[in-house]
Amino acid sequence: MCTENNQNKRAAVAGAFREELGHAMEPGAKVMSADKELRFCLELQRDRLARRNIRYKEELDPGKKPMRSASNNVRSWQDGHYETSWSVGYIKHKRTAERDGMKTFKRTEPSSICETVIDVRDGEDVSSDTYCCPNCGAVSTIKELQEGCSQCGTSFNMTELYPKVGNYFFVPDPAVSTDPIWKTAIRYGLLALPVTIPLFSPMIFFNSSAGGSLLNMKFTVPSVAMVIRYIIGMIIMSPLTGYFVWMLSLFFLSFAQLGKESPAALSVGGSRKRFAAKMSTISPVYTFETFSSKITTLFRTLVFSDNRESLPFNAVKDLGSDFDNVVDCTFRGWMSCKKIKTDGNKVYVTGNVYVDAVRDMGSKLKVKSEVYQITAGKRTDVPVLTNFSIAKIQCPSCGASFNSFKSKNCPYCGTECPPAEDDWVLYEVKNVGRQHLIKSIIIAVVVFGILIGSILTTYGSAINGLK
Numbered sequence: 436m437c438t439e440n441n442q443n444k445r446a447a448v449a450g451a452f453r454e455e456l457g458h459a460m461e462p463g464a465k466v467m468s469a470d471k472e473l474r475f476c477l478e479l480q481r482d483r484l485a486r487r488n489i490r491y492k493e494e495l496d497p498g499k500k501p502m503r504s505a506s507n508n509v510r511s512w513q514d515g516h517y518e519t520s521w522s523v524g525y526i527k528h529k530r531t532a533e534r535d536g537m538k539t540f541k542r543t544e545p546s547s548i549c550e551t552v553i554d555v556r557d558g559e560d561v562s563s564d565t566y567c568c569p570n571c572g573a574v575s576t577i578k579e580l581q582e583g584c585s586q587c588g589t590s591f592n593m594t595e596l597y598p599k600v601g602n603y604f605f606v607p608d609p610a611v612s613t614d615p616i617w618k619t620a621i622r623y624g625l626l627a628l629p630v631t632i633p634l635f636s637p638m639i640f641f642n643s644s645a646g647g648s649l650l651n652m653k654f655t656v657p658s659v660a661m662v663i664r665y666i667i668g669m670i671i672m673s674p675l676t677g678y679f680v681w682m683l684s685l686f687f688l689s690f691a692q693l694g695k696e697s698p699a700a701l702s703v704g705g706s707r708k709r710f711a712a713k714m715s716t717i718s719p720v721y722t723f724e725t726f727s728s729k730i731t732t733l734f735r736t737l738v739f740s741d742n743r744e745s746l747p748f749n750a751v752k753d754l755g756s757d758f759d760n761v762v763d764c765t766f767r768g769w770m771s772c773k774k775i776k777t778d779g780n781k782v783y784v785t786g787n788v789y790v791d792a793v794r795d796m797g798s799k800l801k802v803k804s805e806v807y808q809i810t811a812g813k814r815t816d817v818p819v820l821t822n823f824s825i826a827k828i829q830c831p832s833c834g835a836s837f838n839s840f841k842s843k844n845c846p847y848c849g850t851e852c853p854p855a856e857d858d859w860v861l862y863e864v865k866n867v868g869r870q871h872l873i874k875s876i877i878i879a880v881v882v883f884g885i886l887i888g889s890i891l892t893t894y895g896s897a898i899n900g901l902k
């Protein structure tokens with residue numbers, strides 16, 4: 436009811452998450468600003484890195500004097516139960532990986548980090564209420580019990596203590612750069628050399644011997660000395676071209692964000708509408724944002740898990756070993772909704788998730804953009820409970836307490852416990868990256884063809900005009 440207070444709480448959670456994410460791969464770290472799914476996903480990633488003997492460090496550096504302060508609530512969506520909003524922070528995103536003291540990966544990108552903050556619309560805040568552990572009698576606050584009783588280890592099945600961060604992604608953003616402009620210009624200029632050198636090369640192939648008029652241009656083969664002089668000249672001039680390239684990239688970036696205030700340029704408007712229109716009649720408690728946040732995190736959990744059969748939300752058959760060498764998998768902010776189908780008391784949604792996967796190739800780590808088609812399903816006849824509840828999780832066979840969200844099998848006796856009925860389950864995961872690559876190559880060839888065609892026509896008519 437007190438919206439301003441809720442806003443502040445969401446902003447605090449988003450800020451805490453940016454801080455905690457930078458330490459998430461350290462031993463024993465718990466990212467409490469994340470919801471339990473995302474928290475578990477980050478834990479699995481840390482275990483994967485440890486098993487592969489990789490020291491992976493992710494820094495989210497806001498800079499000494501931040502150029503822009505974080506903005507909260509840049510966009511928000513409401514459904515029957517949740518209020519979901521985006522927070523954006525501006526950081527220098529630095530990732531390094533080491534194995535046996537050898538650097539295997541290094542990447543620094545000025546970026547915006549976009550976080551999906553999930554909150555309930557009208558829930559009571561019970562986080563500081565006290566609760567007596569039914570197993571050992573120790574008294575703790577509800578907040579302290581999220582990861583189980585600290586005295587006896589009993590696990591609880593409890594309603595999420597919102598607001599929490601459910602998903603996040605990075606958008607490369609050259610405007611975030613904390614470097615002085617001359618450094619940025621030199622870097623961009625040198626990076627652009629493979630393009631600028633061929634681009635300006637007509638300067639040495641054509642020279643006007645008489646009068647300097649355009650019509651007197653003659654094609655000549657340049658001497659080696661000329662070519663060397665040209666290349667050195669281009670390198671010396673590179674900060675200047677770099678400055679232009681940088682200004683251009685800023686221009687296009689602000690153009691892309693115009694009217695959308697945020698990396699919302701990356702949101703998929705059509706999918707969102709389709710999902711809302713169809714889902715509102717089936718299961719109105721989900722907006723596309725809460726759905727895509729959930730599915731992305733479940734997918735990443737599947738990627739990092741080494742024991743996929745035991746994950747309660749996993750019903751995917753024969754996944755193979757494709758994910759076994761993935762050590763980082765960041766959501767790219769894109770998820771599309773392709774199909775929604777109902778069958779009896781279940782609804783199935785199929786969509787594509789776009790990620791950047793870092794794979795361990797032995798001596799080096801490699802980043803690749805990948806696309807996965809995911810089909811997820813959910814019961815439609817189980818109501819979503821809005822009131823807070825907490826209950827001890829107990830194995831029906833041996834009575835031991837364990838976190839049934841992380842594994843459906845009791846770690847003591849192996850008995851399988853039925854998963855929660857109201858949660859999403861993943862039924863199919865397919866790598867469709869190659870299909871997408873072929874599609875974009877075809878589009879590129881067509882665009883290139885049209886471009887060349889129009890240049891030739893213009894050129895042809897210009898020459899005809901000269902005659």
Ligand SMILES: [Zn+2]
Binds near residue numbers: 569571584585587
């Ligand atoms: Zn206890």
Ligand SMILES: [Zn+2]
Binds near residue numbers: 830832834835847
């Ligand atoms: Zn048991």
